[in-house]
Structures are given as C-alpha cells and as structure tokens.
Amino acid sequence: MTDINNLDFNLLVTLDTLLAERNVTHAAKRLNLSQPAISTRLTRLRELLGDPLLLPAQRGMIPTERALELQEPLHAALEGVRQVIAAGSPFDPAKVQATIAIAASDYVQYSILIPLAQALRTEAPGIIIAWRTIDTSLLDTQMAGGAVSFALTTPETAPDSLRMRKLYTENYVAIARADHPDIQGTLDLDTFCALDHVIISPQGGGFHGPADDALAVLGRERHIAISAPGFLVVPEIIARSNMIALVPSRVAQGRPGRVQILKPPLPVTGFDMALVWHDRTTTHPLYRWLRDRIAKIVAEAATNRAPAH
Template sequence: MNTSRMDFNLLVTLEALLAERNVSRAAQRLHISQPALSSRLNRLRALFGDELFIPGHRGMMPTAMALELEEPLRAALDQLRGVVAAARAFDPSRDRLVVNIAASDYMQAAVLLDFMLALRQEAPGVRIALRHIDPARLGEQMEQGAVDLAFLTPDLVAETLRFRPLLAERYALVVRKGHPAARRGISSQAFSELDHVIVSPRGGGFSTAADDVLESMHLKRNVAMSASSFLFVLDAVRRSDLAALVPARLLRNRTGGLRVLEPPIPVPGFAVSMVWHDRAHRDLAQRWLRQRLIDHVAAGEGQAGAPA
C-alpha cells in the first residue's frame, strides 16, 4: 500500500467508529459533521476493500476485518501520539487540547468548577468536557480514549488503570438558618431525632455509613428523603427543616441560607483518587493538566466549609 498520499485522519476516524459503533457519536467525538464522517467512512471502505461496518440494531456492527484491525490500529495510533507529544513541550498559553473528564456531581461542583474557571486564564486553548462517571465502564472508556481523566474512591479503581491520591474529604452537618437545631448544641441524640436527606448515588438507598455509626450507639435516625445529587440536598435543606451530612468542600461558596455544624458523631470521610490510562501517562499535555489539578487541590486545602 502506498502511504505517501494517505490521509491519516482516516485512521483516527476508524478508531472512533470502532470505539463508538455509531456514526453520530463518532462524529461528535471527532468534532466533525455526520456527513463529513460518512464521507471518511466511504474512503476507508475503498482503502481497505471491505465494508468495515454494517447497519445493526443499535448502530454499526464491525465486520471481521474491522475487528482484526482494532487492536493494532489503537496501538499504532497511541505510539504515533506519543511520538508527537514527546517531540515538543506543551505550551498552555498557546496549544489547543480537548480533555474528557468523568466525575461525580460532587467532584464536578466541589473541585472541577473552580479549576476549570481558573484554567481559562492560564490555558485558554484547553477545553474540558465533563461527563458523569460510570465506574463499571471506566476502564473500557479510557482504553478507547473516550475518557482521559477520572475521579474515584480508591476501592473502585481497576488494577489496569493508573491512579494517584488527590484528596481526603470530611463531612459537615448542615441545616437551614433559623432551624431550631441551629440555636443549640447538637448532641448525638438530637442528631438522630432530626429528619434527614441523604445522597444515594445508585438511587433508592436510605442509609449510609452514618447509620452504622448510630446503630453502634443504639440510635436510629429518620431518613425522610434520598437523592442522587448533593446539590439537590443543599437546596432541600435550605427550603425545609431537613438536615444533611455533606462533603465539606462542597460548601465552599455555597453556605448561603445554611448553618454549618460539626457532626456530633464520628462520620467516616472518604478519599478521592485521580485516575488515568497508560495511553495518557506520558502525554506532556495530559501530565501538565494532572499536575495543575494536584496543585489546585493542594492550594485549596483548609478552605472547605468550616463549622459556624
């Protein structure tokens, strides 16, 4: 095959189609129109002398040849990206970069929002796309290049991924300003008698580690409401007599209408790790971004919402 006139964008297109199995999603991933991607697919078919993809029930089904190409193509493109990245330093003031980050609503609101706003000044060409994290699919998404960086508790990090501890979080107790409980000290007994709203990330749960602590103290609280988002919880507390245990970092710049108290029971906190794939490990731009995020979190230590 004569490669002197080959458009290597076609190989990147094939990589995206193999990852997404869908023309619309692949076009979105490559930031091109669907007709432009369809045109590239026709050129790929001519190049390889194979249909490569045929219509299926849920998108495009790869042919046997396309499946045979998937692994060597990914390895070759990763190697090529590494050569290009190593050839020149990353200049945040000039270079352009798209980074796909998977994170919980807590991490997006408590850490990434401020980081992304600060980054606009230092690296105007860096665009960050946030998505909700799916721990079960994260390894596959990172291998395919759909996710570059993610944030998980250490126990959920797959052995195939690289990670670095990023932060340790504690919980604070919040009630609305003017709540009867805010006018006096909160004992463990009084805490258990409040009506609570909690976060259940998977939905449907009405207990957390705090309930295990209460049970060990022969106490039980009433969980009146369960939600999937901490931002929902803060709004619910502001508008009712509900109480909630929330991560302290989330309260930074969000204490309007709230009274922040020290929990009267020893509520276990949690750790968060930054996670990435081998394919992004040596990329200079990705390494720069990871270090900037580490620096951003370190600079904010001790500024989380403190008890009033």
C-alpha cells in the same frame, strides 16, 4: 490488499475515535467536526478497507469483526505517533487544541470541575472538557480505547490495571438551612436523630449510609425522608426545608447564607478521592500537565475551606 498510500492520518484518527465512541455525534464533538464530515470520512474508510466497519444500531453503532481487529493496534499506533511528536515539541498549554473526557460523579463536578474549567479558560482555552458519568466497571475499556482520559473516584473502586494519584481525603459535615428553628451553630445527637434526613444514593433508592453504621454502634437510628441520586441537589433541598443531611465538606462549601455547615454529632467515616488514568497517557506532556494542574487546584481549594462549626 489495502493501498496504504490512500490512507491519510486524519482518516485513521477518525476511525480510532469512531471505534472508541461508536457514535457519529460523539465522535464529531471529540474531533470538532460536523456529523456530515465524519460520515464522509467513514464512507472513505469503508471503501479503502473493503469493510462496513461500523453498522447502524438502535443506539449508536456496532463495530464489525474487522473493525474490532483493527481497534487495539490502530489506537496503539496513533498513540505512538502522538508521543513521538509531543516528545520533540515544547509544550505550551495555551496553544493546545484537545478534547479531554473526564469521568466522575456529580460531587466531583462541584469540587473539581468548576475550578478546573475556570483555570483552563485562562491557561488553556483550546482544551474542551467532556464530562461523563462514571461507571467504574467500564473504566479500563474506556480508557484503553481513549473514550475517557481521566477518572476521579475512590481508590478502592478503581480498576487495578489503571494508574492512580491520591488527591485528598474527604470528610462529612452536617448541613441545615440558615434559619433552621432547631439548629443554630451546633448540632447534638438527639436533634440529629429527631430530624428528617436527606441521604445520597448514587444507584438510587438507598436508605443506608456511613452515618447509620455509626448510629447503630450507639444504639440509635435516624429517619430518612428523601433518598437523592446525587449530591448537588441536596444543599438546595436543605436550604428550602427543615430537613438536614450529611454531605462531603466540599459540597457544602460555597453556599454562604443558605446553609449552616455543622460538625456531625458522631464520628462518620470519610473517603479518599483519587485521579485515575491509563498508562498510555502517563508520559504525554498534555496529560502530565493536566494531572499536575488538577492536583494544584485541589491543594489550593484545601487552603480556602471553611471549617464546620
């Protein structure tokens, strides 16, 4: 039997984090500790629990069966302790020390992460943001284990087991470089179809999007010259070429003088964006404050957006 008198809270938090991250480097960053400190704690845990717990692998670490048995009840117990303490303490974001992992696409980095990071530097400087590329197939497990705190994704791609708050509806706009020889202020359908396009394909290599469905209804088509894996590089490509692109309106904002923001010459279906989280963080003061702060940032940004011409 393990003598629980020798188990301190910091060791348990370290084990919980290691089981979520399965990587000493990532765990050290989340806990704001050095890698040697994490390794020392893991050694103590192995001695106290009589099990290797995590074994070295080619990438990260592999938990033993004993570690897997401990993961869920340990995490639930620690969350219970955190909620009890938080419920009895006044919440002051300026005094919080925490690492918050947010999973989203690069598009959301531009539209939400930048203003959120700016707000946190002033209002909650002790909060560190760990930005992660989203994989919706892993979200449920990542959030249950604490590896991801929030996700920003479309409602239809979010796992049904997670909680959700719709933030906004996004629309597409067309962009062209500011001194484009064929476009000045407006974009007609013939020009739209005649020019080369850049398209976004998150999985890479895709050459079909919502605009192509809309064009097919009209018996028209466009020419795709580049399929890019992310949104953020596209305005830079457009600003340096005679190609055009359809991008979410929030990606096009904030680039005065570099690109024209134009109304598409045909209706293109947009999408909703939602904030997603696990039920275990619903009542926690920090997470509740962050959800409200993100929603406020989105609302403030919406009032400052310039319309397409």
